[in-house]
Amino acid sequence: MSISIKNRVALVTGANRGIGKAIVETFIAEGAKKVYLAVRNVASTKELEEKYGDKVQTVQLDVSNTESVNKAAELAQDVEILVNNAGIGTPHGTLGETAEADFMNQLNINAFGLIRVANAFAGSLVKSKGAIVQMNSVASIKNFPPLSTYSASKAAAYSLTQGLRVECGAKGVHVLSVHPGPIETEMAKTAGFPEMSPTSVVSEGIVKALANGEFHLFPDEMAKMFEGAYQSFSENIVMADMQG
Template sequence: MAISIENKIALVTGANRGIGKSIVESFIKHGAKKVYLAVRDTSSTSALEAAYGDKVVTVQTDVSDASSVKKLAEVATDVEILVNNAGVLVPSTPLSENAEAALAKELDVNVFGLLRITNAFADTLEKNQGALVQLNSVASIKNFSELSTYSASKAAAYSLTQGLRETLGKKGVSILSVHPGPIATDMAAQAGFHEGESASSVSEGIVQALAAGEFHLFPDLMAKQFEAAYQSFSDNIVTADLSE
């Protein structure tokens, strides 16, 4: 289902920097009426508030806290496009001493955070016939050994996104799964990627993919290489109706 950003009310988790901040900027550029900035530190959105005034509304939110997410949903009852961008990355191999702790933290934010957000907003998105955008990664379809636990958490998030496509899709909600490669952000630098495409390649890609009614978005050069190899499996298995 095609969704235009123009005159829509959106919410972006992790909106204060990197890809999240760029999504806010692209949405407003393309005519969004209002964007909720869901962040842990409300002082971190001051630049966005100065730039966009009453077009943005900062709401303190921690996706690892169910009560915080519930309060967010009680405030943002008019959301039409929900972007779950908040995520964490803890570099670790499967044999790292910190592997269990890293995976527990990444699952809590990257996977359970997605469940908390979607359960809190499912009725609102259905009522408003809106869209859910989930920031996954190319790491959701290939494990990178130095980022093994992060890759595992994103694989789980991607699997849930597919389930949400089926369950919420039947209720008129559009689902978009976004799979960037290395993007020039603090998180990418933390992972050891010191070069990458601009975050705007992701945010502008989201606008275009929503307008086209697509389920997958592979926005940057590396991601498009994954897409080329993955397309057949996606068409024949992931998005196919296997009940026929």
């Protein structure tokens, strides 16, 4: 299912910085009609508001809070493309006294956050025959021990994204699962990656993947290495209909 950004209304969670900000800028450059800047702190989008004027509108949205997500959905009922970009990635191993609490926190935002936003905006997306873009990670298909709890939370989010592909696809909504490697963000810097790709690689890749009707996007150089190794499993297992 091909989805064009041109003349579409989008909402991007975590739109104030990093990949989210790049997505906003790329969508507008590609002709988006309007982009909702969905953030926890509404003061954090002033720069984007000044730059793009009435092309953007800030809405308060905390993916960890169902009430907050539902309120944003009530306000932005014209959303056609939902980008669930907001997430956290604190470095933590599987062992340790704080491992359980850390995993619960990351799971709440990275996986339960997806359920919250998908359910809240499903109605408008079905009506517009739009799309959900979920920001996953290469860590969703391989656990990186220094980021073990993050990897597990993203694996859960990726599994949910596969479920959405089937359920939403049956209602005319396209789903795109994005799996970047190290990108130039505060999260990646905190994790200590020595080489990182620019955020534009992800944002521009999303536009192309939506236009091509793809489910998976491995946008950067490291991610494409994963794509090559993962392709057979993806085609024969993940994308296969095993219900019959």
